Every structure is written in structure tokens, then in C-alpha cells.
Amino acid sequence: DAGVTQSPTHLIKTRGQHVTLRCSPISGHKSVSWYQQVLGQGPQFIFQYYEKEERGRGNFPDRFSARQFPNYSSELNVNALLLGDSALYLCASSSGQGSDGYTFGSGTRLTVV
Amino acid sequence: RKEVEQDPGPFNVPEGATVAFNCTYSNSASQSFFWYRQDCRKEPKLLMSVYSSGNEDGRFTAQLNRASQYISLLIRDSKLSDSATYLCVVKSGTSYGKLTFGQGTILTVHP
Numbered sequence: 102d103a104g105v106t107q108s109p110t111h112l113i114k115t116r117g118q119h120v121t122l123r124c125s126p127i128s129g130h131k132s133v134s135w136y137q138q139v140l141g142q143g144p145q146f147i148f149q150y151y152e153k154e155e156r157g158r159g160n161f162p163d164r165f166s167a168r169q170f171p172n173y174s175s176e177l178n179v180n181a182l183l184l185g186d187s188a189l190y191l192c193a194s195s196s197g198q199g200s201d202g203y204t205f206g207s208g209t210r211l212t213v214v
Numbered sequence: 215r216k217e218v219e220q221d222p223g224p225f226n227v228p229e230g231a232t233v234a235f236n237c238t239y240s241n242s243a244s245q246s247f248f249w250y251r252q253d254c255r256k257e258p259k260l261l262m263s264v265y266s267s268g269n270e271d272g273r274f275t276a277q278l279n280r281a282s283q284y285i286s287l288l289i290r291d292s293k294l295s296d297s298a299t300y301l302c303v304v305k306s307g308t309s310y311g312k313l314t315f316g317q318g319t320i321l322t323v324h325p
Contacts (some may be wrong), residue, residue, distance in 0.1 A: 132310040143218075143256065143301055143315030151310045158318070191257055197310040202248045202303070205257040 103128065105186040105194045105206035112211045114182050122177040122209045124192030132156075132197035133166055138189040138208075149198050150175055182213045220302050220316035231292045235319045237285040237302030242306055244314075246305035247278050249287050251298045253320065258301055261287075262316055292323045 106125045114120050118184055126133050132151040136144035149157035150169035170174045189210050193203035218286050220237045239247075247264040262269065263278040264285055275288040283301055302316040 134310075134312065136313070138313075141317075143317050144313075146312040146314065147314055149310060155308055157312050189255075193313070195310060200245075200248070202260040202263060202305070203313060204260070207257050208256075 105192055105204055107190075107192050107206035107209050109209060110114060110207065111210045111212075113214060115122070115214055116182055116184060118127075119178065120178045120182060120211060122179075122190050122192075122211075123174065124177070124194075124206060125174045126192075126194035130194040130196050131173055132195045133169055133173065134175045134193045134195075136191040136193065136205075137161075138191060139187075144191055147177065152156050180203050183209065187211060187213045217241060217314045218302055218304050218316040219306065220319050222319060224320040224322055225290055227321070229292055229294060229323055229325055231323075232288065232290050233292060233321065234289075235287045235300055235302070235321075237287075237316050239285065239302075239304045239314075240282050241306065241314075242280075242283060243306065245307055247285055248303040248305070248313075249274075249276055249285075250300055250301040250303055250315075253298050258303075258315075261300070264283065275294075292321075294323050294325065296322055297323045298325075302313050315325045 106175040133145040134149040140143040148167040164180045189208045192206045234265040241266045248262040252258045252260045299318040
């Protein structure tokens with residue numbers, strides 16, 4: 102079975118540009134969440150989607166947005182990129198049932214120059 | 215105060231040693247608790263869930279103390295392959311709640 106897939110794996114953008122990151126959850130999973138991990142820190146929560154609705158939002162500026170599609174895949178969009186947005190962006194998949202942990206994709210490493 | 219606090223280490227231990235990591239969390243309404251392992255430049259991977267009754271998976275033992283809001287992980291007979299960052303994680307809600315991560319504790323096991 103395919104795990105959580107994210108694309109692209111690496112990306113280099115310049116300040117002011119926008120970026121779209123993509124995530125496909127594990128088959129049958131209806132919940133997708135996004136996390137940002139900067140070097141030396143634990144991942145920070147950005148968004149949570151379940152059944153195509155936003156269920157939670159972390160402390161990130163409005164430049165960050167996301168959506169979930171009918172097939173439960175998701176996109177994370179970041180506008181007006183800043184140098185500080187350079188990070189590993191992780192997508193996590195869960196069934197949305199019970200108290201299980203989440204499965205993470207291998208992430209998109211974004212570098213803003 | 216951070217929601218989840220861990221000693222970042224690093225912990226440097228010889229093969230065969232026993233090492234313990236601790237973590238505290240501030241939100242008493244937290245419902246689920248986990249330890250994740252993260253290798254360098256890789257994604258976090260679920261190591262084990264943590265229950266109040268304590269749970270064991272081979273050389274790994276996890277414990278939760280809800281009264282003290284304290285989580286622990288014990289690794290016995292350390293292997294070189296245990297070298298990684300260990301992340302203490304707290305989940306709000308029981309279904310699709312957000313995960314809150316600690317900073318991570320770096321473990322290096324040397325020959």
C-alpha cells in the first residue's frame with residue numbers, strides 16, 4: 102500500500118513568490134494535516150482538514166492557506182514567501198477515527214532565497 | 215511556556231546502555247500521547263503510543279503520568295541504530311486533533 106505521498110520533494114523559490122505543495126493521504130484516510138519543521142525544532146501545526154473541511158488552524162499568517170479535495174488529497178499554498186518560510190513541510194494522514202497517531206509523508210523541503 | 219517540553223540533549227551513550235527521556239506537557243485536556251522517532255532529514259515516524267498503564271515494545275517502555283503531566287521513554291540495551299531524534303507528541307482530542315511536538319531529544323549511540 103502506498104503511504105503518504107508529497108510533492109515536490111525539494112523546491113527553491115525566491116522571496117515574494119508563491120508555492121503550492123501537494124499531499125495524498127493513505128488510501129481510506131480522510132484527515133490530512135500540515136506541519137512546518139524548521140531546523141532544530143519539532144514540527145509546528147499549520148492546518149488540519151477532515152472530510153474536506155478545515156478543522157484546525159495553527160498560529161501562521163494569512164499567507165498560508167490550504168484545501169482538501171473530494172479524493173482527500175490536499176494542497177498547502179504559501180504566498181509572498183519570506184526567507185523564514187524555509188523549512189521542511191510535512192503532511193500527516195489519519196483515518197480521523199480513534200486515538201491513533203498520524204503517519205507522515207517524507208515532506209517537501211522548501212528553500213527561499 | 216512551551217506546550218510540550220523536552221530536554222534537547224544531546225545524549226551520547228555506549229551500545230548496551232539504558233537511556234531515559236522525559237517530557238512534560240501543559241494542556242491538561244490533552245487526550246493522546248506518543249513518541250515519534252526522526253532520523254536526520256527524514257520524516258517523523260511513530261515509535262509508540264503512551265498509556266497511563268505503561269506500555270512496552272521490545273526494548274522500549276513508555277509511561278504516562280496524567281497527574282504530573284509527564285511522559286517518559288526508556289530504551290534498554292541501546293543499539294547503534296537507535297541514534298535519532300526522539301519527539302514527544304501530545305494530541306488534542308481523540309480523533310483528528312492536532313499534534314503538538316516537543317523540540318526533540320537527540321540520541322547518539324556509539325560503539
